[in-house]
Amino acid sequence: MACTSNILGQSIVVRFQIEFQNQALSLQKNYVVGADTINIEKLKFYVSNIALYQNDQLVKPINKAFHLVDLEDSTSLGLDSKINTGLVFNQIKFTLGIDSVTQVSGALGGDLDPTKGMYWTWQSGYINFKLEGTASNCPSRNHHFQYHLGGYQYPFACWQDIVLIVPSAKTICIKLPIDEFLAFVQPQKNYEIMSPSNKTVEYANYLSTLFSAP
């Protein structure tokens, strides 16, 4: 669903547009990247504390709760704020991942339910961002790569607060180019991140710079 689609109704909608080579990313589709062929199987991440700001002054909170964006579920890509248009704002702020207080709060429900496949079991903690797929030049078994970015304890805490400049429009489109993330992490060399580490933090930091609101 294109970000610019005309949305009926009067409330402000936040829409995540996951891209690959400047197109909406499709799961299970082969993308040729140089000499590599890349196929994305899974993409999920948590966002929370989404709020509209005007010059760093809070205008209106949109969604405080944790929301799981899952590319397999197209309805999860959009968030209806239930807030009428007409507000003046020039920034959107949100948190990517799960903060440390939530991480030590036991078994949680809704989008945080451990059945959502975003909880590490052998060591407590949510996965903030999960990307899995194959790259033909990836030397792993079946050319598979898995990036499970998470961690809440020093020095591997990696949830991110993100601020984007946006127009005061009815649809706020937030883009995330996955091809740029893969170009940075290089699946031909680094294909498995499964626990909190320095590399996890490095990847999460870079990931946070890729969100944009054109």
Next chain:
Amino acid sequence: MKGIKTIIVLSALALLAFASATEYPISYPKNFPAPQYNFKNNPLNNASITLGRALFYDPILSKDNSISCASCHSPYNAFAHTDHQISHGINDQIGSRNAPALFNLAWQKSFMWDGAINHIEVQALAPMSHPKEMAETIEHVVEKLKNKGLYKRLFVNAYRDSMITGARLLKALAQFQLSLISGNTKYDQVKNGQNSFTVQEQNGYQLFLKNCNSCHREPLFSTYAFANNGLSVDTTLNDFGKGAISKRSADSLLFKIPSLRNLNYSPPYMHDGRFRTLNQVIKHYISLDSSQVVSENLRQKIKLNANEQIDLIAFLLALNDSSFVSKPDFSFPKFLLPQSEGNKK
């Protein structure tokens, strides 16, 4: 009309066949510190504990429905696993650690020998998904439970509706485990003024206070902190404990300090179950010397002669809680039996 009334009454009785959602009064000795667990966030109630107890004893939590929590945490062993140095799980696979005893969990901040788990409500995810323990996913367990009439009823009792979710399942399992309180040992009775130590036990108590209490602090008999007690690394396991989780070299070879309650029921001892007897454990501690890397509390030489060792063991035996291991409320729930009325679809 009478028939309809009967059906309505029977249906209501079926729902009430198990414990109702009444508050479960938690009780523990007066000299226990305040629990770490925040009961306000998940108040114990009889129906949730009954659900948690069913889940604890039901092998439905494992991939092939063969292994339950109780397989490695038997009530007769103070919810530990005896007869094996290291516990075994699905398809008789051997893991890497000795299943710890389960009691007084509300006083603990982190779980597992290496502290990898930060909250009791998420602990069950670890054994459930471990390929050598239950090899299952919580997603699939939830699907399996949805097909069982017994669990529909138990979830209604506990949560007022039959919605089965991962979070509800985990909270109920935690409720049952939080109810496992061991506070009725001879030691507790002495502290309550209801019993008295023998001369030998009293002498052992003094030796305990001098040599052991800094880590195995009374009345819980553990600080539940992490320590290096000087055990050499078993090169067949290469288990470095907390260090492998935190990735900090200072945490290498730190393991959680276990409680000394219920030792009679829960051999073998240590994270890898290398000692079968308390005698072996004490011999280990008195053999430590200054050349070994150990936590600070163990740097001073522990000296115990043969008689003192016997007296110390006599005191440790006063920390066994026979009422805890034989409490009917903690045992296998008979309604789980296939022929039970409650377990019919």
